[in-house]
Amino acid sequence: MRRILLLMCLAVAGMLQGCVHATAPTEFQAVASQPYALGAGDRVRVIVFGQDSLSNSFSVDSSGHIAMPLIGLVPAAGRSPAQLATEIEGRLRAGYVREPRVSVEIEAYRPFFVLGEVTTSGQYPYVNGMTVETAVAIAGGYTPRASRDHAELTRTQDGRTVTADVPMAQPVRPGDTIMVRERFF
Numbered sequence: 001m002r003r004i005l006l007l008m009c010l011a012v013a014g015m016l017q018g019c020v021h022a023t024a025p026t027e028f029q030a031v032a033s034q035p036y037a038l039g040a041g042d043r044v045r046v047i048v049f050g051q052d053s054l055s056n057s058f059s060v061d062s063s064g065h066i067a068m069p070l071i072g073l074v075p076a077a078g079r080s081p082a083q084l085a086t087e088i089e090g091r092l093r094a095g096y097v098r099e100p101r102v103s104v105e106i107e108a109y110r111p112f113f114v115l116g117e118v119t120t121s122g123q124y125p126y127v128n129g130m131t132v133e134t135a136v137a138i139a140g141g142y143t144p145r146a147s148r149d150h151a152e153l154t155r156t157q158d159g160r161t162v163t164a165d166v167p168m169a170q171p172v173r174p175g176d177t178i179m180v181r182e183r184f185f
Contacts, residue, residue: 041110109174114139116180117146
């Protein structure tokens with residue numbers, strides 16, 4: 001009798017678990033307020049005012065650098081565009097340009113990925129202001145078996161990978177991987 005009661009309690013607890021709403025972990029909430037950090041796959045436009053030959057578009061390579069004329073490899077990964085501009089100004093000031101003024105803007109973000117129970121899994125270009133729900137829409141929507149109230153989001157930040165169940169309204173960042181799981185019922 002006790003076994004049956006225990007099994008029934010476990011079954012009810014399992015069903016109620018699906019009713020719990022996913023909330024974003026504090027690591028994901030803190031990142032939303034921070035400036036964007038460049039990473040491999042981003043494309044930036046560097047403008048050196050008065051030096052058209054130094055102004056161009058550059059891709060952040062897999063080692064996290066951009067290769068600029070005169071100053072060579074400049075570390076970009078983990079820096080904001082403003083921090084990168086300051087670094088480039090400092091390097092140019094050291095013997096190449098008298099009073100450099102540099103502007104860095106993001107030309108193209110690195111892609112994000114959608115996997116699991118969506119119509120078309122794959123890699124997609126990032127668009128500012130995206131949520132998990134809009135990312136699923138870009139991937140063609142849900143399959144009939146998809147869980148539609150939350151998804152698993154994987155993000156690399158500060159050199160470590162964090163994975164958590166998040167609500168569909170969770171903001172997406174470039175490089176994120178979204179996994180839409182199969183529902184139980």
